[in-house]
Amino acid sequence: MAALSRPAPLPRRAAPLPRRAAAWPRRAAALAVEVAGAAARRALLLVVLLAVVFAAVEALPGDAATAAAERGESAADLAARRHLLGLDRPLWERFLEWMTALPTGDLGTSAQGRQVTELLADPFPNTLLLGASAFVLTVVLSLALGCWAAARPGRLTDRLIGHAATASFAVPEFVVSVLLLLVLSLWTGWLPAVTVTGADGAPASWAMLIMPVVALVIPQTGWNTRIVRGALADQTATPHVEAAVLDGLPTRQVLLRHALPGAVPAIATGIATSTGMLLGGAVVVETLFNYPGVGTVLAGAVAARDTPLIAGVVICAGAAISLVLLAADLLRARVVGARA
Amino acid sequence: MSATATAGPAAGRPRTRPGRARALCRVAPGALLVLLALGGPFLAPHTLDTPVTAPYAPPGGGALLGGDQLGRDVLSRLLHGGTALIASALLVAVAVTLLATLLGCAAVLRPALGRAVERTADVSILLPSVLGIMLVALAWPGGGRGPVVAAAVLLGVPYAVRIVAGAAAPLASSGYVEAAVSRGEGLAYLAVRELLPNLRATVLALFGLRFVEGVYVISMAGFLQIGPQPPAADWALMVRENAPGILLNPWGVLAPSLAVALLAISVNLAANSLAPQSVYKAVTFK
């Protein structure tokens, strides 16, 4: 889903933190104000997005009543079902009701009559676990690969890494997943083919996480490696790094001590922006490995035109992505502030 | 440290003669693959939609790569299936690049529009892209490739605009553009005559990347059961269609997967050689 979310990172207008070394309490207060402001802005964006989602689901052919209806139901039965689900009320009223219940932690009721919070109670932590593992792994891998390539600019290693990165992000997660499944499970029997959960709602064994995480990591790492490599390339062109090179410092030292710190803001923003991709991949990976997460819930909810459930997933995912973006903003602000 | 700084007019490597030859070498695989995809239907031993063997039959008999889910020849479908995928991805890439370039230039010259683009991109980054595709494609009357291309374009443009705007921003404050503004030139003149010629490298790199993205989106849409109408063949779609029978005939999945990967690599190669390396990288993350 990349086009969409392999994004170009936001040119951050994050207001830099006070540059001069101010008194500690003042800096802390300023930081708090900064965080609160950024969080509020992101929350507002999320509300706008939810409104868009409510309206978009309404525009699809069919509704939750026709989707949940059984064959043989008459028009009157269908109307009763529609009333039961509250679909006979105007869209803005339903949106407002859902939004006002949100602060109390109530995400509404699914088309099948279950509490959305209950439906997401297990899947959301499961997806967070999957996504976070993949995220950490991809950050480590792409930093390593990016630095490795940057240390040998223009050489074979650099070009190979560049092409491999492009190829891996162009290959969709389901291709990777299907191949992993074939080789690591069905042919060799090394890993469990699917995830099964126990009474606690979590995967029964950590080995079940391996293939889903790897399937997410491969395309993601391809993308992020390019970001790291690109940021480092820009840094190498800056005067202070060029100066370091002219001083005759070893490449590794120039890269890690001089280029990388300067590249951190760009890398952080770039990688943070691509976290949205993880959820896109999660839909596929969770379906193929039967991993019980929100990705599968989302795909099913759209088919069922189940607006509260869709909105529930959007707000969970949106909140998680917003947090990562916020963290990237802060990191960037800190680095920029510290270097100034 | 802005990435866009390198995207300026002077960023391109000077093209020497050997450089040109090397560029040709890099474009060749992509061109060859495109040619093969275009000529494929004429080389195919069987028609697109007639069963010739058992469903998911392993290679053998008349089918070099075995049968697909309806017992149709995988090889023939592979040869048929490149054109449409390449055409769709190309369409996505052209549309996104074109729209992004126009909007990006306009956004730089008109700050109000620039802010609107920023906000849109901020919102769309929070939208799970899978959901975005489903909502756009399902709301589209009728199925087929149209909605997928539309979804890919609609959801890809906000980011692409940012890239162009980022690259155009330093140009807009440069002397010759400011001079043109003070001459009272219109928006269109400024964008087309002053900004665009200097954005060539960025736009080209953006195009290559968007093409690869297009392939990815079309494949993902196929996974969500959105996409071309049967009996059309499409590499991306073939992977999903034949996945249930992967143990019976792995080639039904492996062959189109390899084709997709090859396409991505060769387009990347071509784009790399047409656009200066630094710009290409910059486009990735800015």
Next chain:
Amino acid sequence: MKMNRRQVLWAGGAMGATALLAACTSGSGDTAAEPASADDKPKRGGTLRVGALGRAGAITRDPHGSQANESDYLVIALVHDTLTVPGAKPNTLPRLAASWEPSADLTTWKFKLAKGAAFHDGSPVTADDVVWSLRRLRNTPSGASRLPGIKPENIKAEGADTVVLVSDHPNAELPLLTRLTTFVLKKDTADDALDKAPGTGPFKLDWYRGGNARLVRNDSWYAGTVHLDAIEVTMFETPQAMANALLAGQIDVASNAGAVAARTAEARRDIQVLRRPDDMAMPIVMRTAAGSPFADPRVREAMRLVVDRDAMVKQVLSGYGTVANDILGTGDPHYAKDVPQRRRDLEKAKKLLTEAGFDLSRTYDLVTTEDIPGLAESATLFANQAREAGVKVQVVKQESGAFWDKTWKTGDFYTTYWGTNDSVVFFASKTMVSQAATNEAGWADKDFDAAYLKVIGTADETARAAALKELQRIEFDRSGYLLWGMADGIDLATAKVRGLPKLPGYGRVQLENVWLR
């Protein structure tokens, strides 16, 4: 996929009849035949891990709600009992209702409850519990289609152990209505207590979480001996993931895994492939009403002559199915086997099309979905076959939600599907009588309507059988359906599992007789 699962599930919900004495007679791929050796005396104990299809977002725990998930229905069916259950012969077997009998005019039916039936908490089942449960079922939005012709106030208790149902019209098939959804709960069970409400079934709920569940044996079950210690149900989004889990040894049974999984498993000696014939019909619907290109019966006949049925079964179903003869309800003991099998005849088809003045220059859209495996493929292959007869057919694949909202019941030419195909009368009442709520082809045929009324109003078996034959003949000649074949229901199981279900459709949930070798 969600709605489809449910529609498959309930397609046979309201009626249905005898299922064939299934798997044993089904043919080459069937490795389930159980040798009757001394070795095969049921053993007690063990835990069965079973996979069933379902979606996390569509979870429901209400026994009377719309169960979109096969996994949820399985759990409910094992914990709660219905009045009657599907059987092989006769088609309706006693469960909570030990016996039943009609009044002479076939409108009033009395059901006597089984002796010793008790809830899992030990309290006995009373007629009041049953009446409360049936009324609760009847008052859901789908209640009218699940208990057609029975008003809530016409469900009454008579003493402590008899329940009386009064139908608005004579209905010889009424007990069939009580087979699938009449789950009995304790009277006045609150809606928020449904999740843990005690049932009367062969298994008690240990835990349920996110679609997965563990059930333990009910030692004091009134209806027989349960062999398994426990059943663990795992929900799967896709048949493919479920089949992979079985191949990798993570589950013991994959319920409704499909033909491709069966072929994959055939190479494995440690896996049994169980075929339940007559499980799924995937007919093509041709609109019969005026204005449709298929309004002329000769055109519909021609289309039925165009299709190559053997090729359809071979390519679309991988051979896991049987050729059909355009009459729905192939599993019915009264299915008209003597109507000659329609075969491909392109000459006759072309002649009929010319006579009817069918426009061969036009391209006709055949709308389909990917709701169930093979459906879109069947449309694609039919289009290919029609081309050989000079008819241009273009397949239009719609997303499920759009299809059910825009095309179903109104389209000129589309694919549909129905699960549980063991009653000819079921299809007549639901899809072909002119007044039917889901008359998919918009068919209105006076002779057919008359035949139908005769069937459901006749108590005498032979007279009924004759009327049924007439009804099927008309259906064969003129209906809006092209039914090229029937897909088998396919379960996969590891070698140690014995006593698995053999009936199509809902029969797949009957795991109470399973044991492990």
